[in-house]
Amino acid sequence: MKRFFQCTLIAVLLSALALQPGTSEADAKQHSEQSVKQMVSDMTLEEKIGQMLMPDFRNWKKEGDSSAKELTEMNDEVAGIIQRYHLGGVILFAENVTGTEQTVRLTDGLQKASPDTPLFITIDQEGGIVTRLESGTNLPGNMAIGASKSSKNAYRSGKIIGKELAALGINVNFSPVLDVNNNPNNPVIGVRSYSSKPELAGKLGIKTMKGLQDERIIATAKHFPGHGDTAVDSHYGLPLVPHDEKRLRSVELAPFQKAIDAGIDMIMTAHVQFPAFDDTTYKSKKDGEDIMVPATLSKKVMTDLLRKDLGFDGVVVTDALNMKAISDNFGQEEAVVMAVKAGVDIALMPAQVTSLETEKNLTGVFEALLKAVRQGDIPIEQINQSVERILTLKMKRGILDNTAPESLQKKIKYALKTVGNQKHAKSEMKMAREGITVLKNSSGTLPFKPKKGDTILILAPYEDQTRAISKTINKIKKKAVLKEYHFAEKVFNEEVEKQIDQADYVITGSYVVKNDPVVNDGIIDDNIQDSSRWATAFPRAAMKYAQSKQKKVVLMSLRNPYDTANFEEAQAVIAVYGFKGYTNRRFRQPNIPAGVEVIFGKAKPKGTLPVDIPSVTEPGEILYEFGFGLNLKNGKPLK
Template sequence: MKGFFRYALIAVLLASAVIHPDTRTAEAKHPPGHSVKQLVNSMTLEEKIGQMLMPDFRNWKKKEDSSAKGLTEMNNEIAGIIQKYHLGGVILFAENVTGTEQTVRLTDGLQKASRGIPLFITIDQEGGIVTRLESGTNLPGNMAIGASKSAKNAYRSGNIIGKELAALGINVNFSPVLDVNNNPGNPVIGVRSYSSKPELAAGLGIQAMKGLQKENIAATAKHFPGHGDTSVDSHYGLPLVPHDQERLKRVELYPFKQAIDAGIDMIMTAHVQFPAIDDTTYKSKKDGQDIMVPATLSKKVMTDLLRKNLGFDGVVVTDALNMKAISDNFGREEAVVMAVKAGVDIALMPAEVTSLETEKNLANVYEALLKAVRQGNIPIEQINRSVERILSLKSKRGILDDNSSGSLQKKIKHALKTVGNHKHAKAEMKMAKEGVTVLKNDDRTLPFKPKKGDTILILAPYEDQTKAMSKTVRRIKKTAVVKEYQFAEKVFNQDVQKLIDEADYIVTGSYVVKNDPVVNDGVIDDTIQDSSKWATAFPRAAMLYAQAKQKKFALMSLRNPYDTANFEEAKAVIAVYGFKGYTNGRFRQPNIPAGVEVIFGKARPKGTLPVDIPSVTKPGNTLYEYGYGLNIKNGKPLKQEGLQ
């Protein structure tokens, strides 16, 4: 009977405190404080703990299946798990969102499985290289928007994503990324960051946040206190940021503080060590060595810094707890208990659950938290505050009345009109063109002006990239002969030389995550043809050979713009900040087509660097400074440094 009265209470609270879905706005107020408290007080401890767990069902193995497959349809097994553990939310991945109608049906099924309090249904839809939606608008990504310095572009990107997620039944986005990418060797952030300047990262991130919130999508700033100045990917190891507190306050923490003041809904933690804030050590379960506690598990970071010093009283969610920075060094149950003790509200991906056989992983985490509360290791008052934050956000963003927002067929019809529509595609291409940055254009090499019958050679690491380039070239230069060559893990040889000899124009894409050229006495050693160096060696060899043969050559940096330092001798260099090409009948990002249009004079680039580019041959020097970019028409530097 208690459950009946509780659900009746929810209905009463919704009727009295939540704006009707037809009239509510993104600024819908919290219900009166006592109402949420009343709901929390009506819940059992088991239900409260469930609200604080957010697993994924990325893959699922039914009894009749030989292996786990991407979960695209709701089933009774998962519904049972949601109900059994009173789950407060789930996170979706690309494996779960393979089509528009399919995704609406899945999210609808997930919500219907939650018989009491509706779920947070979350996703990482950052735009750019981190996108999950198969049929959604990918957008050029944060660093491309950083290159445009456009507040309008940042807001529009968030708003487009927000419209599409809302139409699909997804109510939380783990975005924007507020990491300040000031480490060129960062293997995991890179173009996911807006800039190396904290002011620009903050300004653009807040605009993206507002665009999401306008569609009632809960926005999440990540990865607190900052993952930008790291050289280790926390998916695989435990990074460390060594700076003192003054530097952290000035750089890493600045965007988060600004976002807090602007009304960010959630903050996601970073599995990164910050010894200036907390140098407490633990014994690693991996090798028994002493390791410093990462921010996710640190009370000094999560409670003292984030809650008390920065004044954040929204929802704190961990980054995925199955990442090796956590999973290799701390036990599954121990990590979840430590995170909650530290002050987080939601444990994201606390245990791998891919079948009923592996359900015990979630059960063990669930029981560990219950035990920690019952034994007094985690105060019940802290649990109540966390659940109150969670429910307050669900009310604020209209999630508590999710199940009353129309029929499934109406939802599908609306989603099909919204997700990946022509208007959104047009906007993303405009943003991409405005972000393209011309770094060199000696001798007015650009734009290319091929005549009828001229041969254009496209060189890029992977087929999807050459396809994206060649399809765009063929669209704008219908009379040209276009040839493609993919060079991933290959060495420059006579066959490639012949292709260059036969070409009139060469466009080469460079895709380098982290620079590793061989430099001897300040000169890049072009004699090195080690297959492990293909990412820099091959495009350099193509550049040097093509220019020696007096061919028109342009280098397009496809990912982190820092790799442009490998091509100082090139006459034409542009950065596009996005490497995804053409697959399954569609462009996965607009960046490569936008870059091709610039090279062939069909678009006028406006981008200026959102980061400094350090020299490869002169360590300690800057080759291209933040704010640098050329006007392709007159060859003069563009004047565009701050937020526009």
């Protein structure tokens, strides 16, 4: 308990000092730095190493249990691990945060397990398709905000997420995403990015950062130096960005430099190879082949580029080290040592720990770092600098200031009022509406104006998506007959043709992560109907058949807007930038409902594309340019 009281006393003294007449910001900062250095000097090497490790406890198998279960309640076994390794933080996942009161109790328990130095409790709550909170506000996501071009929406999204995380006892958000998504075939970033333009990505990312920080949440820019121009998901392989330094500085690095200048707290690394900055090779443990060292493990990137060149002196955290880009090629213990040697401050998910039996994985990593420092492979001065950054940030954001903690019941009461409240839901829906983008509307197809008794056929890949569309139509009181059909892994056939024949209006949703149509001499081959092509082939076939029968048809792009290039012949096309539908009696994202409102004329589309949409049939050509979007009322481009 000694260090906890020391931290608290320092925080109080610094607050008092800042209030003293004549005390300058520079004086307060100097005192803070001196206090942190003293705290670090009083720590053992084991305590310092512990501050630099951030595992997850997503699932846990208690002694006597037959299998691991989602960790939703704190237990003595996890508390013991936090204490034995002096952990500086943990990361939470959806498995951990299943309800508001439950999450408050869990975070409270986690902090009580670390009485000496309060934890970083972190989460990936980006908004949109990457959300962890079961009961939180989902928000439309970054690319939808990019389509609105609204700094106000970006700030408001950060503010809402920050307020909810703070209420739950979470103090670090791994957001905003500053990747510039200029590769339409990117399988992992896509709508998580604000834009393909570095200027817009940087501007909106900084506004989101400010919203988070205004709620005392630590903001984290990711994935440095940039994961936007990759065609490989680093969860499964090792991506490479081959561009030269000039291009990387003007595109990929630009948003990060702006965020550094604006005061970003943390930066998360990318497990991506950047030969323009470091072409050092390493013999892969997977197959013995020579591979280039990815940014996470590169001193030339983490220290020379990020620290010395771009001037970042905040906390650097790795992306999850259990991702295959790292784990397959470098091995668990060596990867952690390499990352720290490269200059990172925190190793995220350095070892899988799901039980006391697997605690040995964390022990191995912990001891490997201790050995590297004791043998001089990692200078103790470097460890001290990392821990100083960590503690400085904890102090700056009030994590060390716990002089008058609220009771658990007060925390729960406040969280229940805050998380997912109606005010946030209203803002969420407004943001979603402002991002909806109409790309095509031939012959006045939109808005749909069904008469009583007309049939509307809803086609989408998954049941939660068709349900979201039908729920929204019922909500806006359209007295029509609704029919749903979810087509994932299915082939377009006579059964679907009959349903289209009986319909007056057809809404078909397209959910394509990566364009993969069969093209022959510039023509998409519509005869390819095997199950591997369902994501493109089924909605195309439905669209073409319905239009041949003079039905009113709209194609709704549910995820990456790039898939709209597969439907050039469509009468009407809208992009909503979010695919999550209606499950567990709630809308998982506002995007589909907002799109339906536009289809039926209940909302005005205000969005314009935040990316270029390349043509599928004419390689090298742009089908829809950045900034394009139609006014539904007059059919003219929005300005």
